[in-house]
Amino acid sequence: xxxxxxxxxxxxxxxxxxxxxxxxxxxxxxxxxxxxxxxxxxxxxxxxxxxxxxxxxxxxxxxxxxxxxxxxxxxxxxxxxxxxxxxxxxxxxxxxxxxxxxxxxxxxxxxxxxxxxxxxxxxxxxxxxxxxxxxxxxxxxxxxxxxxxxxxxxxxxxxxxxxxxxxxxxxxxxxxxxxxxxxxxxxxxxxxxxxxxxxxxxxxxxxxxxxxxxxxxxxxxxxxxxxxxxxxxxxxxxxxxxxxx
Ligand code: COA
Numbered sequence: 001x002x003x004x005x006x007x008x009x010x011x012x013x014x015x016x017x018x019x020x021x022x023x024x025x026x027x028x029x030x031x032x033x034x035x036x037x038x039x040x041x042x043x044x045x046x047x048x049x050x051x052x053x054x055x056x057x058x059x060x061x062x063x064x065x066x067x068x069x070x071x072x073x074x075x076x077x078x079x080x081x082x083x084x085x086x087x088x089x090x091x092x093x094x095x096x097x098x099x100x101x102x103x104x105x106x107x108x109x110x111x112x113x114x115x116x117x118x119x120x121x122x123x124x125x126x127x128x129x130x131x132x133x134x135x136x137x138x139x140x141x142x143x144x145x146x147x148x149x150x151x152x153x154x155x156x157x158x159x160x161x162x163x164x165x166x167x168x169x170x171x172x173x174x175x176x177x178x179x180x181x182x183x184x185x186x187x188x189x190x191x192x193x194x195x196x197x198x199x200x201x202x203x204x205x206x207x208x209x210x211x212x213x214x215x216x217x218x219x220x221x222x223x224x225x226x227x228x229x230x231x232x233x234x235x236x237x238x239x240x241x242x243x244x245x
Contacts, residue, residue: 002185003037004178007044013052014044016074016100020055025077032086038193039185040085042108043092043178044101050091050117053099056126060232068220071131074100075212079132082107084204086197088188090181093117094174098156103132106141109200110184113159113168114177120156125241127231131219136211142167 005027007014014020031040044050059070082089082104091097091105093113098120105111105119113119121130121138129135130151139147142165150157159171172180188196222228227243234241 001036002039002041002182003031003034004041004043005031007042007051010044010046010048012055013049013096014046014101015052015055016078016104017055017058021074021078025081028078028081028085037087038188039088039090041090041092041178041181041185042082042104044094047095047116047174049096049101050093051098051101051104052096053101053122054132056232056235060236062223064220064223067131067223068216071216071219074132075216079103079107080212083109083133083137085109085200087193088185088196088200090184092177092181093119093168094177099123099130099134100132103130103134103137106137107133111168112177112181112184113162113171114174115159115171116174117159117162117168118156119150119158119162119167120154121151122154122156124152125154125231126235127225127228127241127243128222129215129219131216133212133215135215136207136209138167140207 007020007024009015009020031037059067062070088110089108090110090112091108093105093111095116096118097105099122102119102121121134123130135151138150146165159168162168163171170180230243231241
């Protein structure tokens, strides 16, 4: 059996706010204990977005301490939980996967993209850096060169470019996205569940370092800068930012 977890906040392009993170955490806790379920597929509701990032409106007035909590608790409750899940997690990327949305896909074990998907870590254009593991997971998956370009420029890449750099495993037509994910989950039926959780744990161990701690410290420090305030207000006012050089 495969569980499908749909992220439902369509009118805000499924941006992750506090309530959404906590309902996803509850769903993951249930899925983890479900012994009949062999795998999990995560998809965004609607045609436009997988997840367009953390909710910028919610964190715009956070101070350093609140930002640190946002980053560390988000990792613990959602992003690291997915990465260390006891069964394979596939992200079905149906549209925008930006910021925390791409970080969520990066935490999953396998990424499948619809041909209309778009990927990016735009945090530096907001006066921030990725705070949910993106600086750590992206270079592991696509290599330091592509990760540097994506993070330092904040630019979006399409599904074709994402595939070329190894960011996604397969591209399919939008209407075939879930079907493709299910065809992969079928292959798990030939494997032992204990083997899969042991393999996930072992692969993740190649990755243990201090980087996530440093990322949360740097992410939260930036909340005290004038450029962060400018970056976020320019997004909300739908204009280009005017950063201090
Ligand atoms: N946080 C909060 N709200 C968000 C959001 C986010 N990350 N991403 C989108 N939304 C909201 C928009 O503010 C808008 O709300 P409004 O109708 O109240 O103005 C709504 O979702 C639709 O988005 P809109 O920007 O109007 O759609 P678009 O097609 O013009 O642009 C994007 C789509 C994804 C390019 C654009 O929404 C975007 O750049 N989002 C932010 C991405 C980002 O920087 N994420 C990282 C956050 S750390």
